[in-house]
Amino acid sequence: MAVALYERWDHLPSEQLMKMGERYRSVTRQPDSALVCFSIVANRYYQNHRSHDDIQKAIKAMTHISWLYKEEFYDYAKAVNYNLRAKELAEKYQCFDYMPFILINNADLLSNSEHFTKDIKFSEDALRLYRQAFEMAFKRQSWHAMHVAFFNMMIKTTFVDKESLIEREMDIMMSDAVPDTITNTRFARCLIAGVRAWNSGQADSSLVYFKHLLDIAEQQWKPSQKRISKITANYYISFWYLAHDRLPEAIEVQHEIIRLSKDDHNVTSLLSAYNNLSQFHAALGDSALAQRYHVIYLEGKDELVNKKKLGSANEARFLFELEKKNETVRQMAHREQVKNRMMWGALITAVCLLTLLVLLWLNYRRVQERNRQLYQKSLEMLRADEEKRELIERLQLSMPAAEQPESPYAPVETVQREGKLSEARQTDLLHRVFLVMETSDEIFSPDFSLPRLAELVGDTRNNVSEAINLRYHDNFNGLLNEYRIKEACRRINNPAQWGGLTLEAIGQSVGFKSRSTFWTAFKQCTGLTPGAYQRQRD
Numbered sequence: 001m002a003v004a005l006y007e008r009w010d011h012l013p014s015e016q017l018m019k020m021g022e023r024y025r026s027v028t029r030q031p032d033s034a035l036v037c038f039s040i041v042a043n044r045y046y047q048n049h050r051s052h053d054d055i056q057k058a059i060k061a062m063t064h065i066s067w068l069y070k071e072e073f074y075d076y077a078k079a080v081n082y083n084l085r086a087k088e089l090a091e092k093y094q095c096f097d098y099m100p101f102i103l104i105n106n107a108d109l110l111s112n113s114e115h116f117t118k119d120i121k122f123s124e125d126a127l128r129l130y131r132q133a134f135e136m137a138f139k140r141q142s143w144h145a146m147h148v149a150f151f152n153m154m155i156k157t158t159f160v161d162k163e164s165l166i167e168r169e170m171d172i173m174m175s176d177a178v179p180d181t182i183t184n185t186r187f188a189r190c191l192i193a194g195v196r197a198w199n200s201g202q203a204d205s206s207l208v209y210f211k212h213l214l215d216i217a218e219q220q221w222k223p224s225q226k227r228i229s230k231i232t233a234n235y236y237i238s239f240w241y242l243a244h245d246r247l248p249e250a251i252e253v254q255h256e257i258i259r260l261s262k263d264d265h266n267v268t269s270l271l272s273a274y275n276n277l278s279q280f281h282a283a284l285g286d287s288a289l290a291q292r293y294h295v296i297y298l299e300g301k302d303e304l305v306n307k308k309k310l311g312s313a314n315e316a317r318f319l320f321e322l323e324k325k326n327e328t329v330r331q332m333a334h335r336e337q338v339k340n341r342m343m344w345g346a347l348i349t350a351v352c353l354l355t356l357l358v359l360l361w362l363n364y365r366r367v368q369e370r371n372r373q374l375y376q377k378s379l380e381m382l383r384a385d386e387e388k389r390e391l392i393e394r395l396q397l398s399m400p401a402a403e404q405p406e407s408p409y410a411p412v413e414t415v416q417r418e419g420k421l422s423e424a425r426q427t428d429l430l431h432r433v434f435l436v437m438e439t440s441d442e443i444f445s446p447d448f449s450l451p452r453l454a455e456l457v458g459d460t461r462n463n464v465s466e467a468i469n470l471r472y473h474d475n476f477n478g479l480l481n482e483y484r485i486k487e488a489c490r491r492i493n494n495p496a497q498w499g500g501l502t503l504e505a506i507g508q509s510v511g512f513k514s515r516s517t518f519w520t521a522f523k524q525c526t527g528l529t530p531g532a533y534q535r536q537r538d
Contacts, residue, residue, distance in 0.1 A: 005033065009036065009037065018061065021035075022034075022064075026222060027223070038064045038068070039061070039065065041061035043329040052095070055089060055095055056098070059089050063082075063083065065082045066081075070112075071266070079105070103132050104148055107133065114126070133149040138172060138177075138178075143185070144184070147187075151188070154166070155235070158236070163199070173192060183216060194236065203244065210233060213232070213233035224264060227264040228264065228266070231269050234254075235257065238253035258273045258277075267300070271301055278294040370527075378489055382486060429463060430468075433453065437479070437480075443483055444484060444487060444509065481524075488506055488507060491506050492506060492533060492537060506530075507522075
């Protein structure tokens with residue numbers, strides 16, 4: 001039955017299911033059907049694409065389920081479990097609209113448990129929870145929740161002479177901050193007036209107030225709320241009669257409470273009434289009736305306390321099937337969540353990889369463009385050097401043979417003295433250095449050195465070094481590496497003649513003794529490694 005109902009209603013909107021559940025719970029008194037409606041809504045929390053509204057409805061549904069297990073099925077373990085789930089979700093998602101009812105449920109469970117298992121008539125912990133629910137509901141102007149919390153506080157404190165603990169809450173209920181257009185507000189204020197009149201010694205006035213509570217209860221439009229209000233009013237009337245030694249009237253009112261409790265399926269109120277009847281008849285000296293009602297009370301209490309599951313096999317089977325369906329829904333939702341997480345993880349990974357590939361490709365394009373520009377710059381530099389060489393050759397060819405020196409580099413007289421070079425001597429010396437570097441293949445010998453350059457230009461080593469430093473802002477090794485790298489570039493660009501050599505061999509052919517020195521010098525002069533330079537040529 002549970003599975004059939006579940007599958008029949010599973011497609012319905014949550015809003016419709018909540019209304020159906022409320023109707024089955026409080027109007028038609030079909031707790032089984034109400035439980036299915038609320039379970040479907042609660043289980044939707046475990047499904048994907050949850051909105052804030054879906055979460056709030058799930059919290060509300062779990063609170064209703066807790067109430068059903070507590071008031072209809074008497075399974076306190078499940079009631080506590082669902083109430084804790086609702087509280088956890090409310091705190092996790094900051095959805096506090098239904099938190100007062102969660103606190104009230106918690107207080108009810110605690111109070112009933114202590115009352116029926118330990119015979120504790122007043123629980124400070126339960127009162128603390130009711131007070132928290134009251135204050136939260138008052139701040140949020142959740143009047144229904146505030147009234148429920150207040151009535152519970154009144155009942156839990158009045159009959160054990162503890163009502164002074166809630167004077168502040170009574171003052172708030174009597175204040176203008178609470179609208180008096182609500183029936184529950186008028187009921188609460190009349191109850192407060194009756195209790196305060198009783199405590200101040202105005203016995204007749206207090207009874208008038210308590211009886212007027214029955215008139216206000218008739219104004220409740222919900223049948224269940226009307227019954228609860230009448231039960232509350234009759235409790236105060238009954239104990240007023242008891243306090244004034246009018247036991248027959250007190251007993252009569254307790255029987256009315258029993259009738260209302262049975263109509264409302266209110267087991268806790270029903271058991272309390274049987275216990276009261278036992279005590280009232282004992283006070284009258286009717287031990288037989290007192291014993292009879294005491295046995296009824298004990299049997300009901302034992303059933304309520306010790307029954308872990310329902311006595312009815314059909315109801316037990318229904319709950320078992322429903323819980324099995326709930327677990328199936330949760331497992332399916334979990335698998336769907338895992339699947340979605342994996343899909344999202346794969347998608348995010350793919351996007352990251354694609355982004356990385358795009359970035360790498362863009363970086364590769366930038367590097368390629370930069371290398372191309374550096375290569376073009378190198379080619380332009382080599383063309384400029386070729387033009388210089390051609391100009392030197394034309395000048396030498398146009399000079400009469402008689403005027404040409406025996407050495408194309410050295411002057412007729414070798415300068416031996418040293419000192420600060422004049423601008424004219426520096427220019428002449430640099431011209432001779434330039435001729436050597438541009439036209440002599442000896443510079444590509446691994447043993448070529450500064451002394452050999454000074455010997456070729458016909459000047460001292462110090463003068464040559466000084467001239468290079470002043471004009472080029474570089475030392476001899478830097479100038480030599482520059483010319484060697486230019487020649488290496490020419491040879492790399494001439495695969496017809498030099499293509500049989502490796503890059504390392506080309507470096508050795510222009511005078512570099514090691515691969516690392518060649519690679520470093522090449523990178524400094526061109527901005528490219530020899531390999532990258534060669535790829536640009538290709």
